[in-house]
Amino acid sequence: MENTNLHFKTNYAASNKIEPFYKGGKVQISKDEKFIFCTCGSRVNILEISTGKIVHSIEQDDQEDITSFALSYDDEILVTASRALLLKQWDWKQAQCTRSWRAIHTIPIASMTFDPTSTLLSKYIQYPCVVFYVRSLVHFHPDMSLLQLFSSSADCGIRLWDLRSSLCLCVLQSHFSAVTSLAFTASGDSMVSSGRDKICTVWDLKTRTATRTVPVYEAVEGVALLPEDQDLSQIGVQNHDLHFITAGSKGVLRVWEASTSRCVYTQTLPSATPPAGKEGGETHDGDDPRSLTYLLTMGASHRVAAVTAEHNITLYQLPALSTQQQFVGYNDEILDVKFLGKNDSHIVVATNSCQLKVFELLTNSCQILYGHTDTVLSLDVFKKGLLFASCAKDKSVRVWRMDEDSGQVVCVAQGSSHANSVGCITFSRMKESFLVSGSQDCTVKVWDLPDNITTTTGDLVGLSARVTEKAHDKDINSVAVSPNDKLLASGSQDRMAKLWSLGAPGAPGAPGAGPALLGVFRGHKRGVWAVCFSPVDQVLASSSADGTAKLWSLQDYSCLKTFEGHDASVLKIVFVSRGTQLLTSGSDGLVKLWTIKTNECVKTLDAHQDKVWGLHASRQDHKMVTGSADSTITIWDVSSTHCSKVPWSRYTVSDLCVPVPRPRPTESLLRYCAVWNTNARSCLDAQAVLQVLLTHLAPEELLQYQGARGHLEGLIPYTERHMQRIGRLLQSSMFIDYMWQKMRVTGSSSILIRAKGWLLKNVFVFASVNGCTRNLAPSRTHYDVLDSNRAQASKTFHSHTATIFRQKLYNFIQSPSGCLLLFSVQLMLCSSCQNFLMGCKIHFLLAMFCESKSMTRVLFTRSCYFLLVSQTSTPHCLLGHGKVQLYRRLQRDE
Secondary structure (H helix, E strand, O other), X not given: OOOOEEEEEEEEEEEEEEOOOOOOOOEEXXXXXXXXXXXXXXEEEEEEOOOOOEEEEEEOOOOOOXXXXXXXOOOOOEEEEEOOOEEEEEEOOOOEEEEEEEOOXXXXXXXXXXXXXXXXXXXXXXXXXXXXXXXOEEEEOOOOXXXXXXXXXXXXXXXXXXXXXXXXXXXXXXXXXXXXXXXXXXXXXXXXXXXXXXXXXXXXXXOOEEEEEEEOOOXXXXXXXXXXXXXXXXXXXXXXXXXXXXXXXXXXXXXXXXXOXXXXXXXXXXXXXXXXXXXXXXXXXXXXXXXXXXXXXXXXXXXXXXXXXXXXXXXXXOOOOEEEEEEEOOOOOEEEEEEEOOOOOEEEEEEOOXXXXXXXXXXXXXXXXXXXXXXXXXXXXXXXOOEEEEEEOOOEEEEEEEOOOOOOEEEEEEXXXXXXXXXXXXXXXXXXXXXXXXXXXXXXXEEEOOOOOOOXXXXXXXXXEEEEEEOOOOOEEEEEEOOOOOEEEEEEOOOEEEEEEOOOOOOOOOOXXXXXXXXXXXXXXXXXXXXXXXXXXOEEEEEEOOOEEEEEEOOOOOEEEEXXXXXXXXXXEEEEOOOOEEEEEEOXXXXXXXXXXXXXXXXXXXXOOOOEEEEEEOOOOOEEEEEEOOOOEEEEEEEEEEEEEEEHHHOOHHHHHOOOOOOOHHHHHHHHHHHHOOOOOOHHHHHHHHHHHHHXXXXXXXOXXXXXXXXXXXXXXXXXXXXXXXXXXXXXXXXXHHHHHHOOOOOOHHHHHHHHHHHHHHOOEEEEEOOEEEEEOOOHHHHHHOHHHHHHHHHHOOHHHHHHHHHHHHHHOOOOOHHHHHXXXXXXHHOOHHHHHHHHHHHHHHHHOOOOOOHHHHHHHHHHHHHHHHOOOOHHHHHOHHHHHHHHHHHHHO
């Protein structure tokens, strides 16, 4: 350890992603049982069962939602139908569209199916598949020599069609609600139908009559026949009569014997408390999130696939109906994520639900944990990786244990004594002796753990809080325990972080066992979202909603360093590289890697579209995981490092925080550009400097400077975001040019002045002052300036044009970018008609600077103002009270 050089990380690369692939709709499994096809908005995603990864994604060019799809029985052809009534035939293995045509229907297609041969019907029908619009389903008879088709619609009947004559042969009447599923025997002589009327009907297709009605006492969404040549005694099948499985609103699979209408097996669900709001545990049909919506059979591998209302796909293995694999189609908002397992082989995820999800990274298979009754907010994993804790809005904390061999997770302990939602939790670091929780009731609780917590079996262990301390005046967002288990840090919405002494951990009733306040860290301008102890130094890191991360000394509680770069709240912060680097994640969807010694942002990672709530580094420090509100989980591997020549043992806290020698001017400019470009207030200055550098320096010369490549890579994601924002602003501002072309204004410029008075009377002025948007009612000055002109203006302004103008301008100036643009509109309305178009040319330039608080905005706005004055042929029109008000506003901004 003494001679080990320190490796600084310089980049991370995304190695795996868990993202939404199914948001409801049809699910189909390929004939070879290797792929699952499912709809996700305007795409059909193909999931490989063995790896759990999306191998292909078929998307409509028109971006319309896909209403239905069908896969041929030979797994060669995929046909999709969208809301635009367009059907497309795909070679899904190459993700290429081979054919498209317009549907003959006038409303979207709800169900499609192929014939069992995939090509036989091409002799009789134009396309190798049959498409019908129905409310429920269509299904071919398994014996294609009969050329018969079954369909069901809102009339609750099952119609049998002859495909040769296109006539309806009969209507099978038994159900009193929508028919949801049909299942045929191998011979095709019998059929079982299910419906939401809580019955299943067995049909004799030779006589076309119902032979038995089986009451199942739940709304059934799927039915599947069990094979007759397999020993299924483990699930209650004792003879070779017809047996079938049902899936419905109760969320369990049940096996029924058709001849006796008897349920011979009921699946056992994991024990869970009823969802919050259900008194006594009572649920109505469709209310249970675990209710099943589809049931599919996989005959070759003797498996059954069930789809839940929460968009989870579970594969069960016969003959015991044991869970083999589970895939989560949609995670909703990710609130926290942590590595789990001895070798970080799993991750545990808290989403916007009361269930926890444990993913195996190798296969993306998921285990869903039930226990909490409200949204889980935070997680923490003990250093060995097999024990973790969770807290939730149900005011409780739970401790979970993973079996090292099987990977199964069970809840081993539970505690509940907070008066409000528990928002953060942390484990002790040296031994599994206690955990600490922070709540919205402004208190911190220390919970003692039993000695046998890692080996206990059977009933849950009840946890009791050793001590309760009112720590802050507002919600507590984060708690952290020091590496030696002697200190506790807490961060709150009251903009403070506090340091506490934990006394003697694990010794209830011992003197000093409760937290004692040691010091307060003051300096953040907004609430503190996260706190974290350095693993090697007497340093505390904190992140805040003010967009900064800070490093604090534990000796005198002073701020050692401030890291600025995020454009919004910094939500999470962790130490990496043995405490010499930091990882931060923010509401801007970005993850940043910082080097503490140089105060430099080494890398900006842009892989999320929304707030990054979850951030965690592996114990081996070679990868990290992030989870975002965009429902995406990303696993990152270290892709490059830089080896420091200084041995690790020589680094101290003072070594990390002293300034470094000043680099060359060009290097400093480039580094400052990368920092300035992360903030909308200073991005224009950064782009101006960057333009000078790129103009006067060759790319080869620029890349020779130290860190140039990293700085340039860091500029790319922010520059793209700035361009998108300016593009949206330009698009929104075009309506002024459009309205000017449509307005029929005649007469002198006085008419436009009166129009301005009418405009000021009927809209609110949204001004940006110090970067904050505030709603200002029209001031009395506006009324006094043009009071005498209002009556005449209302007569000369066309009513229909005025209404449109007012409505569009009101919508536009709701945004901060409408502030300065409204001033430019005033300038243009007060100028003469011949100068109005010239004003339109610069109004966008004025609006570009409305979101900036820097001096650049003020100076540029003033220069544009005087440019307009100097080029106006009637300057006296610009010397009115409205111009004086603008000039005074610019002076105040300075």
